[in-house]
Amino acid sequence: MSKGFKKVLSFAMVFLLVLGVLAACSSEGSGTKDSGSDTGKDEKTTVEFWTISLQPTFNDYFNDLIAKYEEENPGVKIDWKDFPYDAVQNKLMTSIASKKAPDVVNLNTVMANQMASKGALVDFNQELTDEQKGIYFEGIYNSTLQGEGAYALPWYTGIPVLYINKSLAEKAGIDVNNPPQTKEDLANWGKQIADKTDSFGYVFTMETRSILEEGFKIVEGDKAIFNNDEVKEYIQGNIDLIEAGVIPKDIPAFDKQVQLFGSEQVGMIISSSSFINQLKTASPDVYENTIAVPAPVGKAGIRYTNTMNLVVPKQSKNVDAATAFAHYVTNDANQLAFSKAANTLPSTKEAAKDEHFYKNDGTLEGQALTASVESLDKATDFYLGIENAGDVDSAINKHLQNIYINDQDLDAELEAAEKEVNDILAR
Secondary structure, eight states: OOHHHHHHHHHHHHHHHHHHHHHHHHHHHTTOOOOSOSSOTTSOEEEEEEEESOTTTTHHHHHHHHHHHHHHOTTEEEEEEEEOHHHHHHHHHHHHHTTOOOSEEEEEHHHHHHHHHTTOBOOHHHHSOHHHHTTBOHHHHGGGEETTEEOOEEEEEEOOEEEEEHHHHHHTTOOTTSOOOBHHHHHHHHHHHHHHSSSEEEOOOOOHHHHHHTTOOSEETTEEOOOSHHHHHHHHHHHHHHHTTSSOSSOOOHHHHHHHHHTTSEEEEEEOTHHHHHHHHHOHHHHHTEEEEEOOBOTTOOEEEEEEEEEOBTTOSOHHHHHHHHHHHTSHHHHHHHHHHHTOBOSBTTGGGSGGGGOOOSSHHHHHHHHHHHTGGGEEEOOOSSTTHHHHHHHHHHHHHHHHTTOOOHHHHHHHHHHHHHHHHTO
16 A cells, blocks of 8 residues: 555545544534623634635735724634645644634635535524625525535635637637527537537536536435436437547546647637636647637536635634624625735625626636626536535546546446445445
């Protein structure tokens, strides 16, 4: 056994152990709701605030934000701490297990849902008014919905857009001023590009989320429900596109995607803003010949995004003060200010209307920023709403790759995926 694997295994065992302790601790703390301070009326309430890898780049932003909050709330002191991405989850669970939980914590949606499934987080549907909850895009806010509870306040986010090679599209007889709105449109555009040029139409990720984007469910209750005729028909459609040369057969890594697009071997690609910098360096001519538009949607009408959130552990002794500060950090004004400082997207509706996002100067960067902020109304974070979502996602991805890349039998692979997912759900 390699040292690297031992390290991963050791971490996993600690993770499981702490989750068990965490569940017990959350049970003890369930229902606790502090009045705002337990340190006496003449003493300040200290809210311990954890972020992920934001120091020192954004020290000025946070120091100003905290100073302003403390001035407006003289009874509260904010104790800001920042930890590396790889360390924050383990440190948080250890802190909760030792009953020294922080008050406000920055987590991605997967981690927030894992903590929520153990009953360790405050339910913001109980803590906030409808007006307070209404500032966020509904799809992003509901990304941590479990039952009737929502366990994270959405913070900064990002969303992929569709990049189109204008020359290839026009060579195929396509009007780039009328870009594809749906995945069906995208497939039709891809077919035209493949038919009229020597290039593939577009890159397709072939992952579990592609099934969800078409409105098919993966699990219901404790059973897998994706092994059915409708999903098979959808997958067979993708196989047909591969065999027709519309989409590449393999699943290119990010660098390979940039290479394919930069060498004009593919006409369209759905990717994040980081794609622009890579393309600009690798293929400046293609960069100048590329436009960005909102990504087409599948039949579910959603676009998957990656959001950072703020959560409040139930063990916080200052739930009211912590909730108020978390909402302050993620309100319209402060999300907009952070988006300008960090080149991110806000998860609140009013902030997304700001002219900052619509100053399209004709560059690919300007087009992509506008396209991405216009995409947020259909945004939701990718999560299956179950505890072992990561394992289920990996299992299905593996069998989809066997179908798309390794030419394995569709029926046999879906049957195997169904069994594997049911085994995961039965753990």
